[in-house]
């Protein structure tokens with residue numbers, strides 16, 4: 001348990017991963033497991049009231065949205081694409097991770113960068129909430 005369907009987007013076969021897959025770390029693990037700075041997850045654990053993407057996309061902020069769709073991370077994805085040779089998508093990320101060492105590292109770097117930015121912005125968002133719901137201009 002724990003590794004739901006989402007993790008299989010990255011790890012189709014744990015044995016192959018252990019043999020060929022790159023090292024994971026704190027940030028990459030969040031992306032792979034789907035537990036981290038994602039609106040849907042934060043709502044599930046009651047840290048947030050709604051699960052919308054906090055970069056203004058007006059869609060539920062699922063791990064798939066953050067990693068493969070959200071325009072906020074277009075630049076990070078473009079850098080990965082330059083290194084891997086093609087766009088990393090939900091459909092090919094698993095293959096890209098184990099295809100070669102370079103490819104795997106580039107994808108891990110992409111996941112790490114995205115989650116770092118995401119987490120930083122989550123804290124920023126929570127800090128602005130500290131004072132409550134009232135706009136600062138009041139009283």
Ligand SMILES: [Zn+2]
Nearest residue numbers: 053055057070
């Ligand atoms: Zn978004």
